[in-house]
Amino acid sequence: MADKGIHVLMVTLPMQGHITPMLRFAKRLASKGLHVTLATTEVAEEEVVTHIISTIGEENPKIHVEFFSDGLSLDTDRDKLAHLLLMDSLPIRGSKNLSNLITNLAEKDIKFSCIINQPFVPWVADVAADQGIPCAMLFIQAFSLYSIYCKYHKGLKPPPLLENPIDFLEVPGLPLLEEKDLPTFILPSSPYHFRKLVSDSVKSLEKVKWVLVNSFSELETDVLQSMDSLSQVFLLPVGPLVPSLFQVKEDNAMTKDSCLQWLDNKPPSSVIYIAFGSITVLDKKQMENIAMALKKSTRPFLWVVRTPERDSEDKIAELPLGFLEETKERGLVVSWCCQERVLMHLAVACFMSHCGWNSTLEAVVAGVPTIGFPGWTDQPTNAKLVVDVFKMGVRMLAGEDGVVRQEEVERCIAEVTEGPRSGEMKKRAMELKEAARKAVAEGGSSDRNIDQFIDEITGQTSKTLTMMVRTRICSSYGERETTDRSRIAVATAKCSEHLHHHAISDDEEDDDKDNGVLNHFYHMLLLLC
Numbered sequence: 001m002a003d004k005g006i007h008v009l010m011v012t013l014p015m016q017g018h019i020t021p022m023l024r025f026a027k028r029l030a031s032k033g034l035h036v037t038l039a040t041t042e043v044a045e046e047e048v049v050t051h052i053i054s055t056i057g058e059e060n061p062k063i064h065v066e067f068f069s070d071g072l073s074l075d076t077d078r079d080k081l082a083h084l085l086l087m088d089s090l091p092i093r094g095s096k097n098l099s100n101l102i103t104n105l106a107e108k109d110i111k112f113s114c115i116i117n118q119p120f121v122p123w124v125a126d127v128a129a130d131q132g133i134p135c136a137m138l139f140i141q142a143f144s145l146y147s148i149y150c151k152y153h154k155g156l157k158p159p160p161l162l163e164n165p166i167d168f169l170e171v172p173g174l175p176l177l178e179e180k181d182l183p184t185f186i187l188p189s190s191p192y193h194f195r196k197l198v199s200d201s202v203k204s205l206e207k208v209k210w211v212l213v214n215s216f217s218e219l220e221t222d223v224l225q226s227m228d229s230l231s232q233v234f235l236l237p238v239g240p241l242v243p244s245l246f247q248v249k250e251d252n253a254m255t256k257d258s259c260l261q262w263l264d265n266k267p268p269s270s271v272i273y274i275a276f277g278s279i280t281v282l283d284k285k286q287m288e289n290i291a292m293a294l295k296k297s298t299r300p301f302l303w304v305v306r307t308p309e310r311d312s313e314d315k316i317a318e319l320p321l322g323f324l325e326e327t328k329e330r331g332l333v334v335s336w337c338c339q340e341r342v343l344m345h346l347a348v349a350c351f352m353s354h355c356g357w358n359s360t361l362e363a364v365v366a367g368v369p370t371i372g373f374p375g376w377t378d379q380p381t382n383a384k385l386v387v388d389v390f391k392m393g394v395r396m397l398a399g400e401d402g403v404v405r406q407e408e409v410e411r412c413i414a415e416v417t418e419g420p421r422s423g424e425m426k427k428r429a430m431e432l433k434e435a436a437r438k439a440v441a442e443g444g445s446s447d448r449n450i451d452q453f454i455d456e457i458t459g460q461t462s463k464t465l466t467m468m469v470r471t472r473i474c475s476s477y478g479e480r481e482t483t484d485r486s487r488i489a490v491a492t493a494k495c496s497e498h499l500h501h502h503a504i505s506d507d508e509e510d511d512d513k514d515n516g517v518l519n520h521f522y523h524m525l526l527l528l529c
Helices: 016-031 042-056 082-107 124-131 143-152 192-207 221-228 258-264 284-297 339-344 357-366 379-389 406-417 422-440 445-457 461-477 482-499 508-528
Strands: 007-011 035-041 063-068 112-117 135-139 210-213 234-237 271-275 301-304 331-334 348-353 370-372 393-395
Touching: 007 016, 016 035, 016 063, 016 135, 016 357, 016 445, 035 082, 063 082, 082 124, 112 124, 124 135, 124 192, 135 143, 135 192, 143 192, 143 210, 143 221, 143 379, 210 445, 221 234, 234 445, 258 301, 258 331, 258 339, 271 284, 271 339, 284 301, 284 406, 339 348, 339 357, 348 357, 348 406, 357 379, 357 422, 370 379, 370 406, 379 393, 393 406, 393 422, 406 422, 422 445
Parallel strands: 007 035, 007 112, 035 063, 112 135, 135 210, 210 234, 271 301, 271 348, 301 331, 348 370, 370 393
Antiparallel strands: none
């Protein structure tokens, strides 16, 4: 697939929810022959290395890790100075240190064919431009978020918000959105540095050639089609980036996981799995309401209760007095589990989730209906997608104080597991599971997009154009009979020889010419088919 010496640099913030999809994509690229260097800030070096080993294994000669300074001293409290880190230190000092790292690696004969950033480090596109290296963005949230950001965040002005509760916002390809469905980073209540970060991310797209999305065409069809005709960059869904879809070898440590052994003793589709990500921390009242609802449901449950590293008190200790003892025969409360493996277990009936995008995709891949309990950033929009687009779950609604009542938790558990629509939700979840499997399989929609991206950064433009045109034709024909697909293949072959005679320029000024070549062969193929 790729030349042996092709190197790609990936840059991300040192946070688990950001590193995870980047590492998973790095593993996909490495499996296709590329060498990948992941660069992040040195402040969390020990934690990052541990996470990398757990994600890709200790030995993957094609994936390397480098660290650079974000410009702040190592003992700085970055949570309290997030505005300084995001708006000043990283874009100015961090970018200089990253540029120096690239130069130093070049002196060791490691030269990058492409730099891949993500939305929360938009300044990386400037570093890539200064170094003369093409830049791609791996969009680590749902493509629907990309659409919302692009449509409503021009400059620093927040989107037009609701003046009364009956108003809605319209975004092409999505259901009508209420304010509670919007990503919090674009709301006026969000801190300025978060809103500016989103704005800078949208502006950085002018310097990006490709937007690689951790999603797949069959999952967000309508919004992808609505944006494809408007976008000035190549939009390539390359997901879902979930290990269980392309992991070949079993991890012995995971097969011995106590949570999986516990699940082995539970009936099929019986267990409620509860986990709210690596950042979300519930207050004592909310934990009590969920605990009482689980106790009343009589279903077995597996609950991951995490204690933040900076918190000295064990969050499990905040569970209601006597809860663990009273539910010990059917409940298991832990501080960690391998979520992808748990969700894939046949005993799991539903997933009570914060609706982070990584977790949402893992539920899709596992075919597990979801009870959404969104908090901030992209989570409200993801919950909207789960309910109204994916149609594989429900959303818990909080009261005016922001707390979800026990009765609401009970209602959602019952609706997903035994309600009149529970069968439809499970059926839809299983349909999406199969669609996800096909998307990443050899020749699937996301697999083809990854190949297209690799072809472009390795200079195989003729092959890339052929693939792009063929994809357009296949979209036009839809799911036709094999004979139609054969005609498409023949027509593509007839055109491919002509593509070799048309040089496709890397100069941005020649983009119109390149698009003209592509459109010419698209119509030529239509005639031949």
